Amino acid sequence: MLNLKFIQENPELVIAKLKKKNFDASSIVQQIKQLSGKKNEIQNKADQCKAEMNKISKEIGLLMREGKTTEAETAKTRTAELKDSIKQLDDDFARIDQEVFNFQVLLPNLPSDLVPEGRTPEDNMIVKSHGTIPVLPENSIPHWELAKKYDIIDFELGVKITGAGFPVYKGKGARIQRALINFFLDEARASGYLEIQPPLMVNEDSAFGTGQLPDKEGQMYHATEDNLYMIPTSEVPVTNIYRDVIVEVKELPVKNTAYSACFRREAGSYGKDVRGLNRLHQFDKVEIVQIAHPDNSYELLDEMVAHVASLIAKLELPYRVLRLCGGDMSFTSALTYDFEVFSAAQEKWLEVSSVSNFESFQASRLKLRYRDETTKKPVLAHTLNGSALALPRILAALLENNQTPEGIRVPKVLVPYCGFEMID
RNA sequence: GGAGAGAUGGGUGAGUGGCUGAAACCACCGGUUUGCUAAACCGACGUACGGGUCAUUCUGUACCGGGGGUUCGAAUCCCCCUCUCUCCGCCA
Numbered sequence: 078m079l080n081l082k083f084i085q086e087n088p089e090l091v092i093a094k095l096k097k098k099n100f101d102a103s104s105i106v107q108q109i110k111q112l113s114g115k116k117n118e119i120q121n122k123a124d125q126c127k128a129e130m131n132k133i134s135k136e137i138g139l140l141m142r143e144g145k146t147t148e149a150e151t152a153k154t155r156t157a158e159l160k161d162s163i164k165q166l167d168d169d170f171a172r173i174d175q176e177v178f179n180f181q182v183l184l185p186n187l188p189s190d191l192v193p194e195g196r197t198p199e200d201n202m203i204v205k206s207h208g209t210i211p212v213l214p215e216n217s218i219p220h221w222e223l224a225k226k227y228d229i230i231d232f233e234l235g236v237k238i239t240g241a242g243f244p245v246y247k248g249k250g251a252r253i254q255r256a257l258i259n260f261f262l263d264e265a266r267a268s269g270y271l272e273i274q275p276p277l278m279v280n281e282d283s284a285f286g287t288g289q290l291p292d293k294e295g296q297m298y299h300a301t302e303d304n305l306y307m308i309p310t311s312e313v314p315v316t317n318i319y320r321d322v323i324v325e326v327k328e329l330p331v332k333n334t335a336y337s338a339c340f341r342r343e344a345g346s347y348g349k350d351v352r353g354l355n356r357l358h359q360f361d362k363v364e365i366v367q368i369a370h371p372d373n374s375y376e377l378l379d380e381m382v383a384h385v386a387s388l389i390a391k392l393e394l395p396y397r398v399l400r401l402c403g404g405d406m407s408f409t410s411a412l413t414y415d416f417e418v419f420s421a422a423q424e425k426w427l428e429v430s431s432v433s434n435f436e437s438f439q440a441s442r443l444k445l446r447y448r449d450e451t452t453k454k455p456v457l458a459h460t461l462n463g464s465a466l467a468l469p470r471i472l473a474a475l476l477e478n479n480q481t482p483e484g485i486r487v488p489k490v491l492v493p494y495c496g497f498e499m500i501d
Numbered sequence: 502g503g504a505g506a507g508a509u510g511g512g513u514g515a516g517u518g519g520c521u522g523a524a525a526c527c528a529c530c531g532g533u534u535u536g537c538u539a540a541a542c543c544g545a546c547g548u549a550c551g552g553g554u555c556a557u558u559c560u561g562u563a564c565c566g567g568g569g570g571u572u573c574g575a576a577u578c579c580c581c582c583u584c585u586c587u588c589c590g591c592c593a
Contacts, residue, residue: 120551131562134574138519141573153573240542280584323511323548325529444548453530455548472581 078441079184080457081177084109094187097403099196102184109180116173119433123166125411127176130159156263181293184437188403189375189412197404201415202402206388211478218423221271221474223352223485224250225262232353235462242351242358244341249500253487254361256494257468258336261321261388265465267382270334270365275314277337278305286443288409298340307340310460318455319368319445323455324326326447330377331368354469355427361468362469367461370447371437374459375412378434381463382414386429388466391490394418394474414463418470422477427470432463476500 084091088106095102133156140149193202224230228313229250235243246254266272284290284306289297298307308314313334324331339362354360365384369377382398389396401413409432417426437457440446446455478485484501492498 118552120562124551127563130573135519137573141519149573272583383584 078182078438079167079186080437080441081109081113083115084184086094091184094281095185097188097194098185098406099186099404100185105180105183109177112177112180114172116177118143119166119170119173121169123163125495126163130156130163133159185408186411186435186458188406188410189434189436191400191412192406193400193402195405197402198405200402201399201405203397204400204414205386205398206395207397208393208419209391210395210419213421213477214341214482215457217477217480218347219353220420220473223476223480224353227485229253229500230354240358241247242356243424244274244354249495249497252440252495252497253472253491253500254468256270256491257466257471258361258363259452260491260494261465262334262336264384264388264391265334265363265365268332270332273291273311273315273318273335275308275311275318275335275337277340278306279314279316280305280319283313286317287319287439288442289493291314292408295344296342298342308337308340309336309341310362310464311335312366315364316439316443316460316462317365319458320443321445323446323448324368324458326370326450329368329370329447329458330373331366333366334363335366336363336446339467354473357469363465365463365465368440368445369457369459369461371456372438374434374461376463378414378432381432381461381465385416385463385465386430389418389429389471390418391488392471392475393488393490394471394478396429407433409433409435409438411438418474420470420477422480423473427474429470429474430464432461434459434461 078093092102093107112355126172131461132309133152137149137152139224139411140146141153168246190478193200195201218226221230221232224232227249229247231245231247232241234245235241238245247406262272278300284297289306290311293309297309299305300307314337315333318333338359340359341357343356365381367374367377367381386398396416396418397413399417401415403412406413413431415428416430416432418429419425420427436459439460440457443460445458447458448454449456475488476485479488484499487498487500488496
């Protein structure tokens with residue numbers, strides 16, 4: 078969430094910047110300003126009352142010790158009124174504080190100056206294209222048919238065991254999954270990321286910390302008996318490592334990577350977009366996360382984009398990089414690059430990675446800070462994350478783009494990982 | 502699942518009603534000493550939100566797992582909740 082002081086001091090700037098996200102912040106900002114003024118006023122009054130109360134209490138303590146009980150009793154009578162006002166003021170404060178917070182969390186993150194204007198995905202800016210779109214043989218088929226033909230992914234079996242969106246990978250299908258995970262993790266480690274194996278379920282505090290709650294409540298599987306949530310991405314547990322933490326400047330940037338299964342309810346999804354591997358309830362993903370000093374977080378974002386680009390290039394897939402426009406960005410992001418690979422049989426681009434700088438928006442809720450070297454004061458850090466990469470759509474593109482009459486060719490870089498060159 | 506113990510500052514850990522925002526030790530930071538390292542010694546050392554000078558400083562309040570209560574006054578007493586640890590049972 079946005080810093081309260083920042084909103085109070087820069088109301089016009091907040092409103093102007095959020096316009097780019099097609100968000101009219103004027104009334105919220107105005108309410109926040111008004112309420113926080115009132116809040117400060119109440120706090121001042123309450124603090125004064127409490128100061129007096131503390132003073133009297135100390136005096137009573139001294140009188141009691143000296144045995145002056147009658148004086149102590151007189152002093153006590155003075156406190157009753159104070160006590161009432163304090164109670165009243167504290168209640169008012171708590172109420173207004175909550176109101177301010179409720180408004181505060183409605184405001185999305187401010188987009189970076191680099192973010193292009195626009196409302197829809199069509200307005201996203203293509204900043205890079207790489208590779209050539211393959212020309213497939215006559216009778217090419219989409220990945221869900223290939224999966225059946227070579228018996229490597231069984232969607233119906235998943236339906237039997239669990240439900241739609243929980244495919245069963247078999248034989249070379251299972252092995253190529255494992256190969257992709259290992260490949261991605263090794264590449265991340267080579268780029269300086271520390272490998273983490275996080276819990277797949279998180280508690281409520283963690284879900285709040287990265288903003289899954291309350292905003293995306295319905296998107297997570299919720300084990301109500303124990304009040305735990307299945308993670309929708311390893312970003313959640315990995316970023317929450319740093320919840321309520323003050324890191325040393327010399328530790329920055331912190332670079333973590335994690336493989337995990339990801340679970341998403343995808344309530345409201347339907348139609349052809351969910352065909353095959355395009356949208357699943359459970360899928361595998363390797364995530365990269367960085368905690369950065371505000372001075373160089375955008376350099377690190379570029380570095381992460383380059384890392385993801387190299388992964389896709391090594392897999393010999395044609396891809397493009399989009400800088401998302403204001404209207405297509407997520408609530409929490411300041412700047413996002415999406416990666417899309419071309420799925421040749423479906424003849425469409427599939428999103429396989431999203432790399433974002435959240436600046437201090439996530440850190441604010443997480444209370445993730447570093448200690449400034451000159452002032453020695455805690456300052457909110459910047460957080461960044463990206464998928465590197467999500468498996469299903471990568472696999473879909475690999476299967477479709479590499480299909481030949483003899484079988485599906487495995488990219489060279491994966492052969493040592495999976496131990497075969499063809500799926501046949 | 503049964504029984505018990507516990508939750509205090511970056512860490513260990515003292516503290517059963519006022520002199521405790523909190524001992525002591527360790528770590529970190531600054532300094533002295535030193536050929537270098539180490540040791541020793543000295544000093545500083547929480548966070549949040551307010552207020553005044555808004556640069557250094559000064560000041561008020563809150564915070565000892567979370568919430569509520571008793572009291573003039575709570576880390577300390579009472580109630581509820583959460584979590585952790587130990588033992589037993591079960592088990593990969």
